[in-house]
Amino acid sequence: MRALAYFKKGDIHFTNDIPKPEIQTDDEVLIDVSWCGICGSDLHEYLDGPIFMPKDGECHALSNAGLPLAMGHEMSGIVAEVGPKVTKVKVGDHVVVDAASSCADLHCWPQSKHYSSKPCEACKKGSENLCTHGGFIGLGVISGGFAEQVAVSEHHIIPVPKEIPLDVAALVEPLSVTWHAVKISGFKKGSSALVLGAGPIGLCTILVLKGMGAGKIVVSEVAERRIEMAKNLGVEVFNPSKHGQKSIEVLRGLTKSHDGFDYSYDCSGIQVTFETSLKALTFKGTATNIAVWGPKPVPFQPMDVTLQEKILTGSIGYVVEDFEGVVQAIHNGDITLEDCKQLITGKQKIEDGWEKGFQELMDHKESNVKILLTPNNHGEMT
Structure with a gap:
């Protein structure tokens, strides 16, 4: 079948030769893929990998699958x-598909x-997300959504009302990452929240916080295009580069x-955002x-934590x-379709996924959030 696949370190390209998936067990579901978003993890597999993908000549420890695999x-x-x-x-x-694989999937392999x-x-x-043997569909366990079809066990499937467009539905996975983080932080409706970074995960965190009824949301960001994106979602934006050493004082x-x-969410992962998230x-x-x-x-x-009994936790x-x-x-409507659609900055066929998807994101990182790819099974691009 047609797919955008990972062949080896530094080699991701379109092919017609990925095996078409078939139902192998009684509890599996075969899906015609409509849309699939390019994630930062996908980019890192090319730039820094293999990370989750099998190494050249090896197989994935969980599924025993070998390369090439659709990402x-x-x-x-559908x-x-x-x-x-x-x-x-x-x-x-x-x-939509919960892509995290765990011990619950071993019966398939x-x-x-x-x-x-x-x-x-x-x-x-x-806590299947913390599985010792875990991995991700589309990141090495089995072929994923940059393809015509994917087959997964029923427990990976989440039905979506047909009132939700399928392009918006492709955002459910990254939104679930931040939903999980906000949920395990113990967030309470009406509380104040600071989001550090307005990249894709930061913007998804904004949508989740709005959906959970945050009383006040402030986003800390320095890149002008991302500041604009955050403002378009209706939240206050703070640019620390304009306040120097007084940034923490002004933020508080x-x-x-x-x-x-009351809560902070570090979506950037650099020393200064880590310190700010606590202070x-x-x-x-x-x-x-x-x-x-x-x-x-x-x-x-x-002592930044101890003296005021603050809590520092992580979410994966x-x-x-x-x-x-x-x-x-x-x-x-707690998370609006209008807000979701603002995160979609491009749509391409999988045939063009490398040049107009991966390359576009790597070359114009700050002006893009989510580029969605489609095999065009049902005329999605028409």
């Missing part, structure tokens, strides 16, 4: 076929070295109490790191309940 994990589509034990969806339903293993401790406790003063924010909090505030950092450690003063990935929460929030 793409932020997907929406059910084309269901296994005999599938009850959640039927042919023709609109769906008898060739996996972990096939007969018992569930890891994280999976036993319902933007809250109703003038004493700092801009009020007492007993919670700082959540969503950003993915490199291997180099950063200085940390524990999502679980299926996060997808369900996002879909419901979009359906009932």
Whole structure:
């Protein structure tokens, strides 16, 4: 089938030769892909990888799949076929895919070295996003959404009301990343929140905070185009480059109490945003790191947390309940279609996905949020 695939380190290109997926187990669902967003993780696989993808000549530890593999994990589509034990969806339903794979998927891959293993401790406790053997559909486990079709177990499927356009539905996955982060931070309706960075994840965090009823949202950003994007979502923007050493003091003063924010979310992952995420909090505030950092450690003063009983936590990935929460929030209007559509800055066919998708994002990072790719199964580009 047609796909934009990862062949080896530094080699991602369109092909007609990726094997078409088939239903292998009774609980699997075959999906005609409608749209799939290019994620920063996809770009990093090309620029810095392999990270999640198998190395050249090797297979993925969870599924035993080898290269080439279609990329793409932020997907929406239409059910084309269901296994005999599938009850959640039927042919023709609109769906999105929870791309995180875990011990729950091992029954699909008898060739996996972990096939007969018992569930890891994280999976036993319902934290599949922390699975010891985990990985992602479209990032090495199996082929993903930059292709005509994808086949996944039923527990990966989240039905989407047909009132939600399928291009917007492709945003459910990145929104679920930030929904998970805001949820585990213990966020309470009416609270104040600081978002550090207005890239794709920062903008998704804004939408989730608005959907959960934040009383005040401030976004810290220095890039003019991203400042504009955040303002278009109706939130206040703070540019620390205009305040120098007084940035923390000014930030804290933007809250109703003038004493700092109840919650902060670091979506940038650099030393200054990490420090700001803690110092801009009020007492007993919670700082959540969503950003993915490199291997180099950063200085940390524990007393920044201890003296005011602040909480520092991290968030990674999502679980299926996060997808369900996002879909419901979009359906009932807490997260608006208008806001979602502002995050879509381009649409391309998978045949053009490298030049007009990956290259465009790498060359014009600050002016893009999400570029969606489609195999055009149902005339999505017409």
